[in-house]
Amino acid sequence: MPASVTLHQLTCSTPDNHPLFTDLDLTFGPGRTGLIGRNGTGKSTLLRIIAGRIPPAAGSVSMAGTLGMLEQSVQVSPDTSLADQLGVANDLARLDRLDQGLGSIDDAGSADWSLPGRIESALKSVGLPALALDRPLSTLSGGQRTRLGLARLILAAPDIILLDEPTNNLDADGRQAVVDMLHLWRGAAIVVSHDRALLREMDAIVELTTLGAKTYGGNWDHYAEQKALELAAAEQTLASSQRRVAEIDRKIQAVTEKKARKDGAGKRKGAKGGTPKIMLGGLKENAENTSGEAARIANRLRTAAAEAAAEARAQVEILTPLSVALTPTGLPAGRTVLQADSLTGGPDADAPIIRDLSLQLTGPERVAITGPNGSGKTTLLRLLTGALPASAGTARILVPHAMLDQTVSLLDPGLSIRDNFRRLNPDAPETVGRAALARFMFRADAALQITGTLSGGEMLRAGLACTIGGEHPPQLLILDEPTNHLDIHAIEQVEAGLRGYDGALLVVSHDTDFLQAIGITRRIDLGTPQQEAG
Template sequence: MPTSITLTELTYRTPDGQPLFDGLNLSFGPQRTALIGRNGTGKSTILKLVTGELTPAGGRVTVNGTLGLLRQSVQVETAATLAQALGIDEALGRLERLEAGTGSLEDAGEADWTLPARLSTALAETGLPDLDPHRPLMTLSGGQRTRLALAALLLEAPDMILLDEPTNNLDADGRAAVADVLAGWRGGAIVVSHDRELLRQMDTIVELTTLGARTYGGNWDHYVERKALELAAAEHGVATAERKMVEIDRRVQAQVERKAKKDAAGARKRAKGDAPKILMNAMRNRAQETSGENARLANRMREEAAEAAAEARAQVEVLQPLTVRLASTGLPAGKTVVQADSLTGGPDLDNPVIQDLSFTITGPERVAITGPNGSGKTSLLRLLVGELAPTSGAARVRSTFAILDQTISILDPTQTIRDNYRRLNPDEDENACRAALARFVFRADAALKVAGTLSGGEMLRAGLAATIGGRTPPQLLILDEPTNHLDISAIEAVEAGLKAYDGALIVVSHDRTFLENIGIEREIALA
């Protein structure tokens, strides 16, 4: 039977009783399928339901074939070895006992002599060297542990692999390793990801929303094209619905005017006394009944047209990309914004990760700091803004600036978005505060959310609003891995804000699509 996963009338509720899915129907075959959607729509939950880690409240999950799962984070036990993480410690021990001459007949009967060669191949395909399988797992970096988990999937060779945010926290080489594994995978795959480069390798896109799931054949680029067509259709629907409302109002007004003329004629006839009184009263009663029925019909038609128009507008709002307008920083093209001269330093004074680095950023340049994990990208940012003192050389920021680190620590998690803004922009009044927050989609009560309760995407939007959304944005904005753990809609919202910003940008990111979309002009590559 072909490999497949089928969700039939699947219902699931969160621990607090909120419905996440209700009657969800989905099927996955032997192709590469991406699950996308806003954070909280249940993408990772679907993977857990498929593997049996969670139990649905209703419906069923049917799996034909074997499954392998790569989780968002690889947990590290203190004493765990690479062999244990790969799931080969028993098989490897059997081979080692046989090679040492201490193996049993059972060892000989169950030995897998192909294991060493398959292990070397799996490590190579995921970009890892021939590592000692007895090496402690905790000695590997996070990116290396993710690659090792991919190697474990290759060794296991299941019919279907499930990958939950496989490129989070990976550098460019690590992302390429994930992409290479998927490109060469011949079974089925379900990939939860916000990595648009990875999504371009998919055969099918499944989008989860609060309304359910919708399947789009093709990769990310095809999905974007389809969504653009859906937006155009939705905008046409709004125009049609609004025209219908105008037409109904016109028809109702014409009916009212005809009725008024007819009533006036009847009144004149009654005044003349040409017809019997009983007949005139009956005609008046019929007219009143008809008038009431017409009024009820007109109200119902108006309500239906208004409801259709509201639904059409809501659909456009869901599909319409965010656009942002910001005040100008007034940064001149020739102004030196950042200067580093023979800069050397880092957290470890004895082993500085940044060594003899010199560069200048002039005017509204957009510069990316790139390099593998551990190359000192975050340390460089801290050196530039004075959070770390250099061991030699110098660095200076020569303009107003704001820095948003990976945790958006500029925001006080105990304060509301509005109060954070007022604290960081003390010279601006309430109207300016509300206008700035509205530009980043924090309108009305949304501005009163406590920062510590925000999602990653909301937190970053709030940080951008508080730093560049005001009347006098800083001339330099520094961002450290801004897209980590954000869903695609949140990333696009951030991109919209940065596109509208006319100051200088320094960005640390491994997300190539993000860097392209915000107009990065050059890179400073760290080894």
């Protein structure tokens, strides 16, 4: 029987009783399915319910085949080894006993002598060397732990795999390892991801919203085309609804004017006499009754048309990407914004990660810093901004700048978004601040949210609003992995904001779609010899 997962009337809420999805009916069959949706719609929760990690509030999950899961983050205890994480510690201990002549008959009957070779092959396939399997898991980086999780799935070979943001923290080679693994997978795969390159490898896309789930056949590009068609249809419906409202308003106005003319003529005729008063009273009552009924019908029609127009407008707003117009920075094309000479340093002064690096940014350049995990990308940003003292060499930023790290620590989590804007832009009037925040979709009361309560996507959007959204945006913006943990909708909003920014950009990111969307003009690869980079 082909591998499959079927959800029956599945319902789930957050611990504070906020509904995530209700009466969800959905089937995942063989092949690769990308599961997408905005932050907070319950994608990771749905995977955990399918895996049996948490129960739903109602409904059930039925499954054909065995299942394995790669979670977004791994809780690491001090005594967890690589063998424990791979799920092979007991099997390796059995082989070790047999090698020493201490094994039992049961050990001999259960021994898998192919295991060491399969482990080495699995590690190699995900880009890991032949690591010591008694090594503590805590000594691996986040990217290495993700690769180890993929190796575990390869070893276990379940019929169904669940991957939750598998390319987070991975460099280009690691992302390719995920793609290669999925290409070879013969069962069912359900992949939660914001990585558009990975989603292009899917056979189907399921979009999870507060209204339920909708399946789109094909990969990410096909999904994007379908969404564009949906937007065009929604815009057409809105235009038709608005025309209907205008048409009803014209008819109501015409009827009102006709009645006014008729009433005026009746009054003039009554003033001349010749019509009995009792007949005049009857005619007046009939006219008032007819007029009242017509007004009620007209009001019902207009209310219905206005509601249809409002619904169509809301649908267009949901589907329309963010477009941001920003105040120019005034950065001249030939101005040097950043200069680093023979820069050397790192967290360990005795073993610097960055060695003798020279770099210059001029004018409104858009520069990406790329390289494999551990090559020192974040360390370089900290050296350039002075957050980490250099062991040797110099770094100078020569224009007003802002740095948005992975946690957007520039913002005070205890303040509202509006108060953070005022803190960072003390001379800006309230109206200017409100307008800046509205451009980044923090309108009215949304601007009063406490920053520490925001999602990852909202946090980064707030950081952009408070820095480049004001009257005097910085001429250099530095970003460290801005798309990590953001949903695709949030990434597109950030891309739109950055496209409207005319200053210089220095960005650390593995997301090639994001770098292309924001118009990167130059790349500095820390995986190559670091001599002259500018």
